[in-house]
Amino acid sequence: MEERTRAYLRGRFRDHYRRTEITPPPAANEREWGYIPWTEGPDTTMVRHRSLLELGDLSEFLVRKRPQHVYFSAGRFRDPGASSMHAKDWQSADLVFDLDADHLPSVTLGEDSYAEMLAKCKDALFRLIEFLEDDFGFEELEFVFSGGRGYHVHVRDENVLHLDREHRREIVDYVRGIGMDYEELIDTETVAGLGRKTPTERRTLEIDGGWGARTHDHLMAFVEDLLAMDDEDALERLQEFDGIGEGKATATLNAARNNREQLEAGNVTVHTAVSQLAERFASQAVERDNAPIDEPVTTDTNRLIRLPGSLHGGSGLKTVRLERDELVEFDPLDDAVPETFRGHEITVDVTRGGEVELGGDSFTVTEGDQSLPEYVAVFLMARGRAEKEKE
Amino acid sequence: MQRLHARYPFLEAARDAVATEAVDLATVVEQDDAVVDRARERVVAALEDGETGEPRREARVELLSYPVARVLVSMVEENILVRKYARAEAATAYDRFTADLEETTELKSVESTGLDLETLLSEFDLHGDVRETSGGYRIDVGTYLPLAEDCWDDEWRLVNRALADGEVPVSEAELLVLLQEAIRSRIEEGLPFDVPEVIATALEEEEAEIRDVLADLELTREIDTVVPDLFPPCMKALLDQIQKGEHLPHHSRFAITAFLANIGMTTDEIVDLYRVNSSFGEEMTRYQTDHIRGDSSPTEYSAPSCATMQSYGDCVNKDDLCERIPHPMAYYEERIDDADDDEVEDWRDESDEGQEASGD
Numbered sequence: 001m002e003e004r005t006r007a008y009l010r011g012r013f014r015d016h017y018r019r020t021e022i023t024p025p026p027a028a029n030e031r032e033w034g035y036i037p038w039t040e041g042p043d044t045t046m047v048r049h050r051s052l053l054e055l056g057d058l059s060e061f062l063v064r065k066r067p068q069h070v071y072f073s074a075g076r077f078r079d080p081g082a083s084s085m086h087a088k089d090w091q092s093a094d095l096v097f098d099l100d101a102d103h104l105p106s107v108t109l110g111e112d113s114y115a116e117m118l119a120k121c122k123d124a125l126f127r128l129i130e131f132l133e134d135d136f137g138f139e140e141l142e143f144v145f146s147g148g149r150g151y152h153v154h155v156r157d158e159n160v161l162h163l164d165r166e167h168r169r170e171i172v173d174y175v176r177g178i179g180m181d182y183e184e185l186i187d188t189e190t191v192a193g194l195g196r197k198t199p200t201e202r203r204t205l206e207i208d209g210g211w212g213a214r215t216h217d218h219l220m221a222f223v224e225d226l227l228a229m230d231d232e233d234a235l236e237r238l239q240e241f242d243g244i245g246e247g248k249a250t251a252t253l254n255a256a257r258n259n260r261e262q263l264e265a266g267n268v269t270v271h272t273a274v275s276q277l278a279e280r281f282a283s284q285a286v287e288r289d290n291a292p293i294d295e296p297v298t299t300d301t302n303r304l305i306r307l308p309g310s311l312h313g314g315s316g317l318k319t320v321r322l323e324r325d326e327l328v329e330f331d332p333l334d335d336a337v338p339e340t341f342r343g344h345e346i347t348v349d350v351t352r353g354g355e356v357e358l359g360g361d362s363f364t365v366t367e368g369d370q371s372l373p374e375y376v377a378v379f380l381m382a383r384g385r386a387e388k389e390k391e
Numbered sequence: 392m393q394r395l396h397a398r399y400p401f402l403e404a405a406r407d408a409v410a411t412e413a414v415d416l417a418t419v420v421e422q423d424d425a426v427v428d429r430a431r432e433r434v435v436a437a438l439e440d441g442e443t444g445e446p447r448r449e450a451r452v453e454l455l456s457y458p459v460a461r462v463l464v465s466m467v468e469e470n471i472l473v474r475k476y477a478r479a480e481a482a483t484a485y486d487r488f489t490a491d492l493e494e495t496t497e498l499k500s501v502e503s504t505g506l507d508l509e510t511l512l513s514e515f516d517l518h519g520d521v522r523e524t525s526g527g528y529r530i531d532v533g534t535y536l537p538l539a540e541d542c543w544d545d546e547w548r549l550v551n552r553a554l555a556d557g558e559v560p561v562s563e564a565e566l567l568v569l570l571q572e573a574i575r576s577r578i579e580e581g582l583p584f585d586v587p588e589v590i591a592t593a594l595e596e597e598e599a600e601i602r603d604v605l606a607d608l609e610l611t612r613e614i615d616t617v618v619p620d621l622f623p624p625c626m627k628a629l630l631d632q633i634q635k636g637e638h639l640p641h642h643s644r645f646a647i648t649a650f651l652a653n654i655g656m657t658t659d660e661i662v663d664l665y666r667v668n669s670s671f672g673e674e675m676t677r678y679q680t681d682h683i684r685g686d687s688s689p690t691e692y693s694a695p696s697c698a699t700m701q702s703y704g705d706c707v708n709k710d711d712l713c714e715r716i717p718h719p720m721a722y723y724e725e726r727i728d729d730a731d732d733d734e735v736e737d738w739r740d741e742s743d744e745g746q747e748a749s750g751d
Contacts, residue, residue: 134556166692167540169695170536179550179698184545209553210555
């Protein structure tokens with residue numbers, strides 16, 4: 001990036017911060033703050049270990065320093081400005097989740113457009129929210145568009161703030177379905193055998209919560225599908241599974257027809273084929289329902305997170321705090337475009353052109369000098385794809 | 392009341408009782424041989440049998456022996472002793488309170504010296520976080536995770552629990568295990584502490600005896616021994632790669648470094664072990680090790696479990712023992728236990744020569 005480009009962005013970031021009111025996170029003075037200034041070269045050095053006391057008033061600080069990136073810590077400390085983590089004296093930390101398009105299995109890098117990546121990220125966000133709201137019952141949730149490639153969720157429920165790294169890893173594994181073991185989702189009970197003297201085991205899938213409930217949902221949806229088919233199709237569908245031949249297919253179909261209630265209660269002892277299927281659906285549940293969050297962000301109790309309301313120096317977009325009911329409608333490539341950069345054009349020298357979807361519009365940008373809406377120009381400059389025109 | 396406190400000396404009320412009796416610990420250790428003897432026995436039995444020995448009939452002796460036992464554990468100042476001792480006290484408490492609970496349900500007696508579940512739950516401030524249901528109990532997830540942190544079996548992992556609405560369902564038996572864990576961490580808390588000179592002097596003999604038992608059992612060896620040959624295959628593979636100078640992803644590096652720190656290696660020793668290749672990154676190793684040890688971070692980290700190793704693709708070359716253990720640490724402990732003394736040569740004992748050969 002040329003110095004004149006950097007100077008321009010610095011100036012425009014300052015203009016943005018002059019007209020923007022930023023709401024700091026709760027307990028802002030117990031957190032560590034850090035920022036990356038606009039400096040030469042690809043090396044970015046973060047200025048960190050700052051307390052709010054040292055930064056001064058947040059709005060004034062942002063106008064004064066108009067940084068490229070601004071962060072605050074998930075952790076709360078007795079002395080957040082101390083230079084070592086030990087001296088900071090950790091007290092608690094928000095539980096933070098990060099969904100990053102770069103890490104989503106569903107995203108094909110180089111193929112998916114920015115808009116497509118962000119859409120897939122939002123799908124993953126809704127899956128994550130299901131875990132957080134239904135399984136974990138969290139209530140103090142803050143949703144944030146990162147201004148870059150994804151979404152953050154900050155959880156501030158009292159009962160999890162004290163959890164340490166290992167405990168948070170358990171939460172990560174839960175949400176990602178890592179280490180899920182079908183056998184552990186099963187309750188085994190010994191019951192008197194029907195008409196026989198030997199007692200038998202009744203194995204029941206735990207359907208009241210967790211991955212057992214998810215597995216059960218997938219299994220029952222499949223059973224519904226089966227029952228809607230005619231016999232021939234249903235048998236054929238069943239035999240598509242490895243290890244299920246005609247005999248087991250017939251037994252399963254019969255179980256679906258005659259033992260529907262037992263299946264609904266999670267009883268997988270109805271037939272070995274049913275148990276086999278349930279196990280298959282357990283892996284499928286993980287595959288389809290897991291939320292591929294970025295593990296280190298959640299387990300690191302000292303992590304620095306981008307400040308909502310600030311500008312992302314790698315895109316020129318706003319980091320946006322979102323209400324739960326705004327999520328569905330939210331269009332990051334339009335709603336995160338700062339007002340400051342709308343309504344006028346500037347001239348830039350584009351070094352790498354291509355399609356740009358931004359501000360609710362789509363642009364085919366060619367290389368060379370040209371006039372573009374400022375938000376498109378800022379986006380391209382921030383991404384290193386354009387330089388400010390020579391004066 | 393005293394009998395209850397003698398049975399469960401870790402209770403807040405028991406501690407208060409000791410305090411209000413205005414007993415001066417220095418006088419006790421100097422004059423009350425019965426108490427000191429029982430205290431010594433608590434610690435020795437913890438080391439030798441994982442129990443706390445036969446309780447004395449006199450409640451006062453029994454009760455006072457607990458703080459004195461803590462003093463002894465503190466004087467010896469070995470992590471392994473703290474762990475073993477806390478585990479033994481918690482196991483004893485578990486046996487006692489499960490017996491008590493059975494008795495109260497059978498006899499419905501109010502006058503028993505036993506503990507009921509209600510009391511136990513409020514003792515650990517768990518009242519608000521544990522709810523009785525028709526089939527068992529539900530625990531708040533934020534409370535469950537720390538309590539279950541040392542339960543290594545897969546069934547305790549959150550991912551295998553029917554978590555719903557922020558609560559983890561547990562059976563009564565599981566709740567009792569979690570209470571045992573709560574007791575264990577209460578007992579471990581604050582150990583070892585600084586022992587005043589006067590008290591320490593009076594207990595020198597007992598301290599020496601405990602040290603002897605510790606040495607005899609070579610318990611310190613159980614964890615604080617570094618024999619790379621006996622490492623689990625996953626850790627062997629990771630160490631191998633580091634020594635070859637290969638670049639490891641963060642989680643892999645974390646895993647091996649945490650493992651080495653957990654088996655008792657110091658930061659300097661880990662740096663030495665990695666040093667075989669010059670590109671191992673001393674700076675980063677030091678930072679990470681101090682961090683894991685909790686020197687530069689608020690927490691002391693433990694090595695990842697087998698499940699975590701698996702999920703990161705770091706579980707390689709599984710052998711028979713791997714099938715039976717849930718955690719790389721458990722693998723190593725078992726191998727060290729099985730090994731003859733002759734086989735076990737601490738890497739550090741031979742490292743003097745090694746260091747010279749490798750130069751810097």
